[in-house]
Amino acid sequence: MRSRSDAAAELDAIEERAIEERAIEERAPPLLSLRGVTKVYGQGDAAVHALRGVDIEIEAGEFVSIQGTSGSGKSTMMNIIGCLDAATAGEYRMEGELVSELPPDVLAALRNSRIGFIFQGFNLLRRTSSAANVELPLIYAGVPRIERTRKAYAALAAVGLAGRERATSSELSGGQQQRVAIARALVNDPELILADEPTGNLDSRTSAEIMDILTALNRERGITIVMVTHDQEIADYADRHVFFHDGQIRSDTRDRDRVGVERRAPEERRA
Amino acid sequence: MNLITSLGLAVSALLRNRMRSLLTTLGVVIGVAAVIVMQAMGAGTTELVTAEISSFGSNMLVVVPGGDGGMFGGSLLSAPLFSDADLEAITRECDAVRYVSASGTRSVRVVKGEKSHSTTLSGVSPAYFAIREWSTDAGRALNEDDERQAAKRCVIGHTVATELFGGQDPLDQEFRLHDFTCTVVGVAEAKGTSAFGMDQDDLVFLPHSTFNRRILGDTKIGSIIISTVSAERTDEAIQQLQSLMRQRRRIRPGDEDDFRVRDMREVQEMLGNVTGVLTTLLAGVAAISLIVGGIGIMNIMLVSVTERTREIGVRMAVGARSRDILQQFLIEAMVLSSLGGLLGVLIGTGLSVVVSRALELPLMLPFKAMLIAFAFSLLVGVIFGVFPARKAARLRPIEALRYE
Ligand SMILES: Nc1ncnc2c1ncn2[C@@H]1O[C@H](COP(=O)(O)OP(=O)(O)OP(=O)(O)O)[C@@H](O)[C@H]1O
Numbered sequence A: 001m002r003s004r005s006d007a008a009a010e011l012d013a014i015e016e017r018a019i020e021e022r023a024i025e026e027r028a029p030p031l032l033s034l035r036g037v038t039k040v041y042g043q044g045d046a047a048v049h050a051l052r053g054v055d056i057e058i059e060a061g062e063f064v065s066i067q068g069t070s071g072s073g074k075s076t077m078m079n080i081i082g083c084l085d086a087a088t089a090g091e092y093r094m095e096g097e098l099v100s101e102l103p104p105d106v107l108a109a110l111r112n113s114r115i116g117f118i119f120q121g122f123n124l125l126r127r128t129s130s131a132a133n134v135e136l137p138l139i140y141a142g143v144p145r146i147e148r149t150r151k152a153y154a155a156l157a158a159v160g161l162a163g164r165e166r167a168t169s170s171e172l173s174g175g176q177q178q179r180v181a182i183a184r185a186l187v188n189d190p191e192l193i194l195a196d197e198p199t200g201n202l203d204s205r206t207s208a209e210i211m212d213i214l215t216a217l218n219r220e221r222g223i224t225i226v227m228v229t230h231d232q233e234i235a236d237y238a239d240r241h242v243f244f245h246d247g248q249i250r251s252d253t254r255d256r257d258r259v260g261v262e263r264r265a266p267e268e269r270r271a
Numbered sequence B: 001m002n003l004i005t006s007l008g009l010a011v012s013a014l015l016r017n018r019m020r021s022l023l024t025t026l027g028v029v030i031g032v033a034a035v036i037v038m039q040a041m042g043a044g045t046t047e048l049v050t051a052e053i054s055s056f057g058s059n060m061l062v063v064v065p066g067g068d069g070g071m072f073g074g075s076l077l078s079a080p081l082f083s084d085a086d087l088e089a090i091t092r093e094c095d096a097v098r099y100v101s102a103s104g105t106r107s108v109r110v111v112k113g114e115k116s117h118s119t120t121l122s123g124v125s126p127a128y129f130a131i132r133e134w135s136t137d138a139g140r141a142l143n144e145d146d147e148r149q150a151a152k153r154c155v156i157g158h159t160v161a162t163e164l165f166g167g168q169d170p171l172d173q174e175f176r177l178h179d180f181t182c183t184v185v186g187v188a189e190a191k192g193t194s195a196f197g198m199d200q201d202d203l204v205f206l207p208h209s210t211f212n213r214r215i216l217g218d219t220k221i222g223s224i225i226i227s228t229v230s231a232e233r234t235d236e237a238i239q240q241l242q243s244l245m246r247q248r249r250r251i252r253p254g255d256e257d258d259f260r261v262r263d264m265r266e267v268q269e270m271l272g273n274v275t276g277v278l279t280t281l282l283a284g285v286a287a288i289s290l291i292v293g294g295i296g297i298m299n300i301m302l303v304s305v306t307e308r309t310r311e312i313g314v315r316m317a318v319g320a321r322s323r324d325i326l327q328q329f330l331i332e333a334m335v336l337s338s339l340g341g342l343l344g345v346l347i348g349t350g351l352s353v354v355v356s357r358a359l360e361l362p363l364m365l366p367f368k369a370m371l372i373a374f375a376f377s378l379l380v381g382v383i384f385g386v387f388p389a390r391k392a393a394r395l396r397p398i399e400a401l402r403y404e
């Protein structure tokens, strides 16, 4: 038998949820939202639990750094956010839309038009001019050739590589190659740039130049940036700092001076 | 991604590996070039044979014993040969026929002093030279006197003249033929080597009467050679010959002929068939080499897909759908194979010119075969490109990106 107070509590709970839901509806959904995302590589005894239930929301315009020990799942999360890989379980939403249910071609279109990638190893095409590398996303967006060239030159100019459009990767320094990669990431006007250890292969001075470019993209164009790094100095460029440990988010803090609110880490909230 | 963009991508990807691209196409180049050279040689030979046959005189007919099985048919042995009376009857009755000649052939050894040579001996009537439109380079042809007297006189070809008499003038010289001595009265007009590599100047002509008496020891005639009044009346002549011979050989209505009137057009067709079969066989071999070329392309495309896995990953990361990747690699394979096809057509054409000149064949460029071979090379590209391209398109973005 259920007591009256139980029923009342249940009603309260329903009401509360309804209010919450209404509030959620009124608020625009966050750009990125992960709920209980897990990722398991392999099966049985060989299974590796790379992510063990990650919850995070990232609003448009944020500049987030992701830090954590090696193997803690940072890259795994970046790949899921970037629609390059699928989560084993949990929900990943982009502007409220469930990404895990989208077909491969739609995911490709999403990567093409809304996400820019910057990798530690640059990942430029060999023996290909910087302009041709930068044009790549535009080719798949169906942009006509002349327009492609114009946009690619503009993007290269924006990262300070005007005049080096015809140079191939082997003719460029590491820093310059990473700038080509940044130009490629931003050429199709993405809302989100995902950078997995973008300065991992660069010296500190070149790293600073790269970070200045990324910071400018965030401040001036409002592009959301999520960046994995092992370097505290690099992480300091970001406004929000997420720490991973063993497949989970251990802490998540915002710089008070920029956003003005300090959020508690999930563990603290749950406690 | 549109086709022109893909084409540009494919070409620049192939240019990045010039040497390898060129070597990859080699199989297709060889295949296509082989097809074209084979076809050109086949067509050239057919053309040559046709020209040669029409040089026999297109209004020449041959009557041979034997039924529908043809020259090599089973009834040949049992069918009776012809006689002088048959020749006379044809001359008398068939008004579509102009000249009639008996013809018999044997191989013989001819001897002059120390020199000896093995050659082909033909026993022919005087009309033979008119029928074949064959004159003499020296002396005279055989005439009615030779025939009537069964004279031991002969006309020899240039090869026999050289073999027996060296540089000397052979006219009025004597040599031993079979078991008698024979005088040279003429040297036949030089004809050179036939399309089948036969020396047409390696022969001796005897009067048919002499041939029968001295060589065969018989009065029968092995075959009758005829020229018609005109090419237009060839069919008429065939009909006249057939009804006359049926009557003379007492073949009842409804029974099959035990002789056959061969027409040069027929021989031409038969030879055409032989060269056709040869051409088809050779083209088949060439087609197989094209397929081998296709497998070469597939092999390199598979290597290329593996090598460029990271590139595929990058392309997928920036928005390529699997169908874009599929298209890219398929077009690369097609560009490779059609490039091979194009080079093959060029090289095949060049080779055809060189070879036909070397073999003294008329140059017959097989434009249809060029088109077919080129289309086939494109097809080979599609067929052997699909597998590697699908392999590339099926890669998952993250796995491709992580590939070392
Ligand atoms: N494709 C894979 N197959 C199996 N295990 C994997 C795979 N990718 C990653 N892992 C494992 O998942 C865990 C998390 O890997 P991940 O690359 O996300 O770590 P990370 O935080 O990016 O580390 P690092 O700082 O070294 O880049 C690791 O234990 C790793 O070994």
Ligand SMILES: [Mg+2]
Residues within 6 Å of the ligand: A074, A075, A076, A196
């Ligand atoms: Mg990593």
